[in-house]
Amino acid sequence: MRLFVALELPGDVRAALIDLIAQLKPFCCGASWARTEGMHVTLKFIGHAIGDADAEKFGAARTALATVKSAAPVDIGYRGIGFFPNARRPRVMWCGIEASANLATLAADIERSLEPLGIPREERAFVPHLTLARFKSPEGVSALAKKPEKCARRDFGSSRETEFHLFESKLKPGGAEYRKIQSYSFVRTAA
Numbered sequence: 444m445r446l447f448v449a450l451e452l453p454g455d456v457r458a459a460l461i462d463l464i465a466q467l468k469p470f471c472c473g474a475s476w477a478r479t480e481g482m483h484v485t486l487k488f489i490g491h492a493i494g495d496a497d498a499e500k501f502g503a504a505r506t507a508l509a510t511v512k513s514a515a516p517v518d519i520g521y522r523g524i525g526f527f528p529n530a531r532r533p534r535v536m537w538c539g540i541e542a543s544a545n546l547a548t549l550a551a552d553i554e555r556s557l558e559p560l561g562i563p564r565e566e567r568a569f570v571p572h573l574t575l576a577r578f579k580s581p582e583g584v585s586a587l588a589k590k591p592e593k594c595a596r597r598d599f600g601s602s603r604e605t606e607f608h609l610f611e612s613k614l615k616p617g618g619a620e621y622r623k624i625q626s627y628s629f630v631r632t633a634a
Contacts, residue, residue, distance in 0.1 A: 444495050444501070446493060446504075446611055446624075447487060447612060448485070448486045448487040448489070448553050448607055448608070448609055448610070449483035449484055449486055449607065449608060449610055450484040450604050450606075450607055451606075451608060452484070452573070453600060455600045456521045456599050456601075457479050457482060459521075459600055460482065460575070460599055461479045463524070463538075463575070463597075464477070464576075467575075471576070471578075471584055471587040473578055474536070474576040474577065474578055474579070474584075474587070475576060476575070477575050477576060477577075478618055481620070481621050482573055482574075483610070484519070484540060484571055486549065486550045487554055488565070489557065492560075492561065492562040492563070493560075500561075504557060504560055504562070505624075505625055507556040507560065508556060511549070511552045511553055511556050511607075511629055512552075512629055512631045513548065513549055513552075513631065514630075514631055516603045516604055516630055517543055517545055517549060517604040518602075518603050519540055519541070519542045519601060519603075519604060520540070520541040520542070520600075520601040521539070521573065521599040522540075522596060522597065522598050522599065523538070523597060524539065525537055525539060533578055533584055533587075534577065534578055535576070535578070536575045536576040536577075537574055537575060538572065538573040539572060542571060546571060549629060550569045553607070605628055606626050606627060606628050606629065607627050607629055608623050608626045608627070609623070610623055610624060
């Protein structure tokens with residue numbers, strides 16, 4: 444099983460990104476553009492740390508995720524575009540995420556909940572973003588790299604999140620397909 448924990452993308456944000464990608468595609472044929480129907484904000488990539496036949500560990504992971512709670516919803520604004528590692532030699536084009544501080548705390552709590560099950564922590568710092576494109580070749584990248592100057596502060600929408608989801612990812616020739624396994628309400632309710 445290839446698993447990850449993520450927030451879903453609101454429909455209006457998805458529609459704004461569909462429009463953006465349609466505008467930018469003609470500038471770069473060397474890009475592999477993200478399929479917007481599969482876009483999500485990854486909180487934890489579990490990968491194959493839970494084997495297909497390991498029902499006990501899978502059940503324990505689902506139980507552990509249910510213990511993750513926050514005092515408040517997560518507020519997210521989807522704004523601007525940029526490149527990893529930079530615009531001169533981009534490998535990835537992303538949409539930025541501006542979120543309330545508890546988004547990073549939520550991601551860290553998910554990490555902590557899964558670590559006792561032998562699921563390793565991510566070594567890189569948590570940087571929330573949406574991948575818009577990956578670059579296979581440099582063809583057209585220079586023209587595309589100039590576009591963020593015009594889109595640096597473009598607003599694609601916002602959301603208030605109260606649930607995260609456990610997804611399974613299946614790699615197919617046409618790209619990854621995602622199946623939602625379970626949803627978790629993470630906002631603590633008053634007693």
